Amino acid sequence: MALRRSAEAGETRSSILDVSERLVQTRGFNGFSYADVAAELGITKAALHYHFPGKSELGNALIVRYADRFNDALVGIDAQGGTAPAKLRAYADLYQGVLRDERMCLCGMLAAEYQTLPVPMRQSVVRFFDDNHTWLARLLKAGRSEGTLHFSGTAHEAAQMIVGALEGAMLVARSYGDADRFEVVATRLVDELAASRPVTRRRA
Amino acid sequence: MALRRSAEAGETRSSILDVSERLVQTRGFNGFSYADVAAELGITKAALHYHFPGKSELGNALIVRYADRFNDALVGIDAQGGTAPAKLRAYADLYQGVLRDERMCLCGMLAAEYQTLPVPMRQSVVRFFDDNHTWLARLLKAGRSEGTLHFSGTAHEAAQMIVGALEGAMLVARSYGDADRFEVVATRLVDELAASRPVTRRRA
DNA sequence: GTCTATAACGAGATAGAC
DNA sequence: GTCTATCTCGTTATAGAC
Numbered sequence: 289m290a291l292r293r294s295a296e297a298g299e300t301r302s303s304i305l306d307v308s309e310r311l312v313q314t315r316g317f318n319g320f321s322y323a324d325v326a327a328e329l330g331i332t333k334a335a336l337h338y339h340f341p342g343k344s345e346l347g348n349a350l351i352v353r354y355a356d357r358f359n360d361a362l363v364g365i366d367a368q369g370g371t372a373p374a375k376l377r378a379y380a381d382l383y384q385g386v387l388r389d390e391r392m393c394l395c396g397m398l399a400a401e402y403q404t405l406p407v408p409m410r411q412s413v414v415r416f417f418d419d420n421h422t423w424l425a426r427l428l429k430a431g432r433s434e435g436t437l438h439f440s441g442t443a444h445e446a447a448q449m450i451v452g453a454l455e456g457a458m459l460v461a462r463s464y465g466d467a468d469r470f471e472v473v474a475t476r477l478v479d480e481l482a483a484s485r486p487v488t489r490r491r492a
Numbered sequence: 493m494a495l496r497r498s499a500e501a502g503e504t505r506s507s508i509l510d511v512s513e514r515l516v517q518t519r520g521f522n523g524f525s526y527a528d529v530a531a532e533l534g535i536t537k538a539a540l541h542y543h544f545p546g547k548s549e550l551g552n553a554l555i556v557r558y559a560d561r562f563n564d565a566l567v568g569i570d571a572q573g574g575t576a577p578a579k580l581r582a583y584a585d586l587y588q589g590v591l592r593d594e595r596m597c598l599c600g601m602l603a604a605e606y607q608t609l610p611v612p613m614r615q616s617v618v619r620f621f622d623d624n625h626t627w628l629a630r631l632l633k634a635g636r637s638e639g640t641l642h643f644s645g646t647a648h649e650a651a652q653m654i655v656g657a658l659e660g661a662m663l664v665a666r667s668y669g670d671a672d673r674f675e676v677v678a679t680r681l682v683d684e685l686a687a688s689r690p691v692t693r694r695r696a
Numbered sequence: 697g698t699c700t701a702t703a704a705c706g707a708g709a710t711a712g713a714c
Numbered sequence: 715g716t717c718t719a720t721c722t723c724g725t726t727a728t729a730g731a732c
Contacts, residue, residue: 316604335716337710343708392604401604402666445676464618483644536698538700539697543697545727547726
């Protein structure tokens with residue numbers, strides 16, 4: 289499809305990852321093929337197999353790169369300072385950016401297909417969620433300490449809820465082709481946590 | 493695989509739906525085949541095509557049956573009375589029951605694969621979510637009126653958040669093979685809404 | 697209603713030339 | 715690094731016998 293300029297320094301490799309990533313995020317790991325990627329890049333399937341021996345290796349490389357990029361974004365949020373609620377909003381905006389591209393979170397998509405994934409990919413997906421939970425729990429603890437975030441139960445539980453709520457909101461919003469649906473939920477979620485209110489209840 | 497007794501009154505048809513439903517909920521619509529279903533039922537693929545001409549028809553029948561069953565459950569919750577928070581908890585328990593079976597919500601799974609689905613299936617998926625939002629919004633409004641549920645914004649927005657949060661919690665919990673993760677989130681969600689607290693904030 | 701048989705296609709993957 | 719050519723298998727689907 290697209291014209292082919294001569295490949296330089298891992299350019300093909302990253303192009304393959306770019307196209308595959310978009311296809312997985314929109315169609316799922318079981319919903320795209322080497323042929324799709326090859327056609328779009330104007331190369332052959334055999335060339336793909338040179339860079340990634342099998343779909344399993346390609347899939348795992350996708351998750352690792354995605355998780356790295358996501359972690360970089362989290363570091364960036366921490367680096368630029370701001371209040372805990374602002375950081376939480378920035379976190380939600382990461383998801384929103386994905387959805388505005390008409391994509392599902394890569395790992396949210398793979399979570400749906402989890403039982404059909406090669407084992408290495410499964411581990412990478414779980415690691416992605418673990419990293420998110422850890423980062424969020426730290427943010428939530430800090431926010432609670434400084435009195436800017438309020439929630440019941442442990443920070444880790446709240447973190448799990450946030451990740452789940454954002455992933456689920458993306459999942460459903462995509463069926464409506466309506467990113468605004470996500471925005472409403474994300475705003476509610478952040479505002480609920482940032483709202484000043486008494487937290488006077490039991491834990492689960 | 494399973495032994496075959498002679499088919500009576502639509503029994504084969506419903507067996508096909510049962511097996512297919514489980515396969516879609518665990519592996520996805522693009523992750524199962526007629527061969528899988530046929531093997532498990534001990535019949536041939538050709539027999540499947542007699543009952544459901546194509547995968548599209550089978551898929552749509554799955555959603556319709558699932559949505560009907562879900563709606564029956566909602567009617568059941570309404571029928572047995574109880575407080576709005578109790579009904580909300582019962583709603584969350586519907587999801588939990590699915591997850592304890594190591595399944596994803598059928599329509600949550602299909603939402604992930606949305607862009608690869610035949611158009612009739614897409615419409616049925618959206619209808620499922622619409623029905624859920626409608627039912628929940630009605631419950632939320634009633635709860636707010638009687639002072640047992642508290643939330644900011646419109647009931648419909650809150651309903652969208654609840655559906656998304658439950659779907660997302662299922663999605664992630666399944667990757668951990670840990671239904672308890674869902675339980676924690678569901679309990680938090682219900683408790684947050686049932687908690688008596690001032691609602692003194694702006695809408696999104 | 698269910699079977700056998702087979703068509704038609706696409707998937708993931710490999711060998712070996714350039 | 716990329717190609718052509720090919721292989722093997724799985725998938726959806728149909729024709730026609732029983």
